[in-house]
Amino acid sequence: MRCEEAETRLLELVDEELPSERRVEALSHLQTCTSCATEFSAYQNLLALVQADAVPEPSPRFWKEFLPSLKHQIEQEAFDSKQESTGWLAGLRSWFVFSRPFIAGVAVAAVSILIVIRLPGFLPVGPDRHDTPPATEQSASREGGSGSVAMSPNTDDVKRRSGEPYVLAGEIVDDPSALAAAIQRLPWVNEIADRIETAWVQHPESDPAEWIASLSEEEHQILLDRLRNFRWSQS
Amino acid sequence: MREADFELIDRFLRGDGTAFDELVRKRQREVYNLAYRMTRNAEDARDVSQEAFLQVYKNLDRFDRRSSFSTWLYRIVVNRCLNHLNRGSRSLHRVVDEAPEPVDPSVGSLGQLEEKERQDALARAIETLPPQQRASLTLRVHHQMAHREIAEILGVTEATAKVHYFHAVKALRQRLAHLREGA
Numbered sequence: 001m002r003c004e005e006a007e008t009r010l011l012e013l014v015d016e017e018l019p020s021e022r023r024v025e026a027l028s029h030l031q032t033c034t035s036c037a038t039e040f041s042a043y044q045n046l047l048a049l050v051q052a053d054a055v056p057e058p059s060p061r062f063w064k065e066f067l068p069s070l071k072h073q074i075e076q077e078a079f080d081s082k083q084e085s086t087g088w089l090a091g092l093r094s095w096f097v098f099s100r101p102f103i104a105g106v107a108v109a110a111v112s113i114l115i116v117i118r119l120p121g122f123l124p125v126g127p128d129r130h131d132t133p134p135a136t137e138q139s140a141s142r143e144g145g146s147g148s149v150a151m152s153p154n155t156d157d158v159k160r161r162s163g164e165p166y167v168l169a170g171e172i173v174d175d176p177s178a179l180a181a182a183i184q185r186l187p188w189v190n191e192i193a194d195r196i197e198t199a200w201v202q203h204p205e206s207d208p209a210e211w212i213a214s215l216s217e218e219e220h221q222i223l224l225d226r227l228r229n230f231r232w233s234q235s
Numbered sequence: 236m237r238e239a240d241f242e243l244i245d246r247f248l249r250g251d252g253t254a255f256d257e258l259v260r261k262r263q264r265e266v267y268n269l270a271y272r273m274t275r276n277a278e279d280a281r282d283v284s285q286e287a288f289l290q291v292y293k294n295l296d297r298f299d300r301r302s303s304f305s306t307w308l309y310r311i312v313v314n315r316c317l318n319h320l321n322r323g324s325r326s327l328h329r330v331v332d333e334a335p336e337p338v339d340p341s342v343g344s345l346g347q348l349e350e351k352e353r354q355d356a357l358a359r360a361i362e363t364l365p366p367q368q369r370a371s372l373t374l375r376v377h378h379q380m381a382h383r384e385i386a387e388i389l390g391v392t393e394a395t396a397k398v399h400y401f402h403a404v405k406a407l408r409q410r411l412a413h414l415r416e417g418a
Contacts, residue, residue: 011401011404011405014404015375015400015401017382017397042408043404043408046404046407046408046411047376047404049353049357049411049414050357050361050372050376050407051376051377053272053354053357053358053361055267055268055271055272055280056271056277058267058277058281062281063263066259066263066281066284066285067256067259067260067263069285070259070285070288070289071256073285073289074289074292077289077293
């Protein structure tokens with residue numbers, strides 16, 4: 001083996017990675033070549049120095065606290081990820097917490113659809129609309145700005161639910177926009193909106209009629225009462 | 236060792252939390268030492284070690300056992316160290332909570348100074364190595380790993396792992412040339 005070749009093999013020799021045949025050749029060369037032998041020795045010394053490079057021993061307290069500290073981090077991570085998950089749900093929910101006008105719009109849209117499709121047993125618009133009270137029963141005109149708008153042509157809500165039409169200010173509600181305008185101004189709308197929102201979040205593909213149907217009898221009664229006392233002037 | 240690790244992992248995956256504690260106690264020193272040799276800083280080494288074990292805790296169910304646990308663990312530690320070094324680590328050396336270095340009474344004060352100088356020069360030289368070379372050197376010299384395992388840890392071929400190692404040794408030799416006579 002010549003010096004040039006030996007030089008390239010020295011590190012492998014020190015590293016004990018040289019195949020046995022090559023190793024014999026290299027060692028044999030080192031016995032006859034002082035320069036390569038010195039080089040080989042230098043690498044050996046260097047690796048011995050690296051090997052002796054000790055890691056400073058941490059104090060006993062360091063090791064005593066190592067595992068508890070790690071476990072604390074694990075617990076903290078678990079807590080954070082739980083919070084994050086709750087936060088995500090809260091974020092999702094807050095995404096659906098719309099402004100009142102928007103919720104009112106949703107409610108109105110739902111009611112409007114119900115009116116249009118004439119769901120049986122709910123917000124019915126009966127074929128006998130001529131039986132409804134005359135327009136003179138209006139307590140105030142919409143344009144008046146301060147009159148009341150009563151959706152209470154007949155006082156029996158149960159009856160209304162089961163077949164009779166709603167009347168707004170003495171007129172049959174066949175114009176969804178009139179009802180929409182009224183609902184948008186109701187101060188309680190967030191209550192119903194919460195229900196609608198919940199139903200929507202859970203079943204976004206469901207029929208809007210189901211969202212409205214989620215209101216209880218009592219809530220439905222409150223809705224009617226509020227509408228009865230509604231005035232156009234209120235915000 | 237391999238089977239003992241797998242047994243602890245099995246216990247942990249069955250819900251025995253103490254098995255993880257055992258795994259940490261068993262491996263914490265070698266993990267810390269590897270992290271220290273990579274970062275050359277006690278605080279960084281502690282942080283990296285804890286982060287690595289945290290990662291192990293979260294991903295132990297994904298460990299496929301195609302390699303040994305130590306290879307998998309070292310890969311996590313080295314990757315953490317490489318990220319750490321890329322972010323820029325703290326300055327060199329012993330910053331926190333370390334036991335005082337024992338004094339060898341058999342070595343004279345001059346000898347101690349020379350030894351200290353050699354150690355410091357080596358530490359500085361190792362610090363100048365690129366992280367992959369530093370990892371190859373550490374895993375080879377201090378953890379006695381085969382180049383094949385080092386390659387697996389670094390995610391490179393065996394030939395590349397060898398090249399990293401040899402380059403590291405040559406670079407150190409060049410930078411510590413002034414110590415050659417004393418070494």
